[in-house]
Amino acid sequence: MAQFGFENDIHSILKLDMPITNAPMARWQRKASSSNTSAVNGLSPGKTANVSLSSSKTPSKTPGKTKKPSPSKMGGDRFIPVRNSKQMDVASFLITKENDNMDTSNTASDRAASETQKAWAMSINGYNIEDAKILHLGGKPLNAPEGYQNNLKVLYSQGSTPASHKKTTRYINSNPSRILDAPELRNDFYLNLLDWSSQNFLAVALHGCVYLWDATQGDINLLLHLENPEDYICSLSWTKEGHYLAVGTSDCKVQLWDVEHKKCLRTMTGHTARVSSLSWNDHVLSSGSRSGNIHHHDVRVAEHLICTLAGHSQEVCGLHWSPDGRYLASGGNDNLVYVWPPPGGARNKSVHCWSEHQGAVKALAWCPWQPNILASGGGTSDRHIRIWNVNSGSCMSSVDTESQISSLVFAPNYKELVSGHGYAHNSVAIWKYPSLSKVAELHGHEERVLSMVLSPDCSTIATVAGDETIRMWNSFEVDPVKKKAKERLALQASSAIHQSIR
Known part of the structure; x- marks a missing residue:
């Protein structure tokens, strides 16, 4: 019986039939009290009603204003507990501690997820996304991972400018460094009236005379003067050593001159028209004529004519041996370019014959650092520079210069190609090879450029034009540091040769 009485007491306590003394006021009680207060204030405006509210009521946020009652929800009044400042601090502490415990418990799983995300990023993008920062505060810029390629240009970077972004172009003076007068110069596109020797002597043909300008001292000397006033000089060519000069004349002759003693060593005949082009290959002198024939002269023997090449149908105005002596290139007024083998036996057939040019081909140049590369330029009807590979016989590239091309020269100091032009630009152009x-393009001549040659140190080009002037363009000056290193290597090579001879 006692057990049933104890259970009944517990059930009666749990039913909460009796009012809770410390509980907050019910919502209906608060409404009634607020309505009584408003009624008292309305009846007695000058008096203040002393309405005692429970200490648990929360004061209104804006004193003096009546808060609009919110609509009641289904299910009755909600329970709003009363919390003082101490309880709030305790609750904040418990929540923080609970979150810390959750972070500690989830550290391993988060770390595994981070590793998985990093692995996916590495496999898809090739780099970790967390490491690819757009902005970086302080320190040096982050280096890209190995194998990563960024096609965007870097506009701004911290620190000094990288070596790859430094300006490497040189200054090219557009004005000539020296101008020489060339009176009575024959204004003929097909003639070759200028050549520069390895001894630094510049030879120029002025009608029937040949003058030598010493580029070191600045002296000018007369080498020869043709006796017949109707004859004129058509072509000039120095030997490799620079001691002898070959001269082609309008009376179908080729003369060989000793420059030091100013003496004509011999006169070679055989052509039936003027000799407008000359080129040396060791002891063999090749001469091109207006008849279209090319003669090979062995200057060591009395019977100098050793071979005749008959390929061109019109005047041979361009003639050049390759630096290694393996090929002879010839260009003619028939718009053809021939490549010939060295003389010997029955080897008088051409290796190549190119007919792509649409104008006379006078401008020919072999590449010094690639002996199998030949550059050719066409006349007024063509105006194109074409680069040929002699080994394959194909045209590697071409460019339209929009002007007549009279001469071509390779500049080895900067691996560039220089072209001299006639109608209509009358200029000198420098091309990157x-x-x-x-x-760059150099202007100064008032009439068409007829011939162009390179100085022995490959730093200056000399051009002669129809305006009867010779202009020096110092456009390929070598860096002093590189020049000293090159001279040092040459000195070492010469000393090694002397030691081997001993």
């Missing part, structure tokens, strides 16, 4: 992008 092998892209054939124009580097």
Whole structure:
């Protein structure tokens, strides 16, 4: 019986039939009290009603204003507990501690997820996304991972400018460094009236005379003067050593002159028309004529004519041996370019014959650092520079210069190609090889450029034009540091040769 009485007491306590003394006021009680207060204030405006509210009521946020009652929800009044400042601090502490425990418990799983995300990023993008920061505060810029390629240009970077972004282009003076007068110069596109020797002597033909300009001392001397006033000089060519000069004349002759003693060593005949082009290959002198024939002369023997090449149908105005002596290139007024083997036996047939040019081909140049590369330029009807590979026989590239091309020269100091032009620009153009992008254009001649040659140190080009002037363009000056290193290597090579001879 006692057990049933104890259970009944517990059930009666749990039913909460009796009011809770410490509980907050019910919502209906608060409404009634607020309505009584408003009624008292309305009846007695000058008096203040002393309405005692429970200490648990929360004061209104804006005193003096009546808060609009919110609509009641289904299910009755909600329970709003009363919390003082101490309880709030305790609750905040418990929540923080609970979150810390959750972070500690989830550290391993988060770490595994982070590793998985990093692995996916590495496999898809090639780099970790967390490491690819757009902005970086302080320190040096982050280096890209190995194998990562960024096609965007860097606009701003911290620190000094990288070596790859430094300006490497040189200054090219557009004005000539020296101008020489060339009176009575024959204004003929097909003639070759200028050549520069390895001894630094510049030879120029002025009608029937040949003058030598000493580029070291600045002296000018007369080498020869043709006796017949109707005859004129058509072509000039120095030997490799620079001691002898070959001269082609309008009376179908080829003369060989000793420059030091100013003496004509011999006169070679055989052509039936003027000799407008000359080129040396060791002891063999090749001469091109207006008849279209090319003669090979062995200057060591009395019977100098050793071979005749008959390929061109019109005047041979361009003639050049390759630096290694393996090929002879010839260009003619028939718009053809021939490549010939060295003389000997029955080897008088051409290796190549190119007919792509649409104008006379006078401008020919062999590449010094690639002996199998030949550059050719066409006349007024063509105006194109073409680069040929002699080994394959194909045209590697071409560019339209929009002007007559009279001469071509390779500048080895900067691996560039220089072209002299006649109608209509009358200028000198510098092209980057092998892209054939124009580097600079030099203006100064008032009429068409007829011939162009390179100085022995490959730093200056000399041009002669129909305006009867010779202009020096110092456009390929070598860096002093590189020049000293090159001279040092040459000195070491010469000393090694002397030691081997001993």
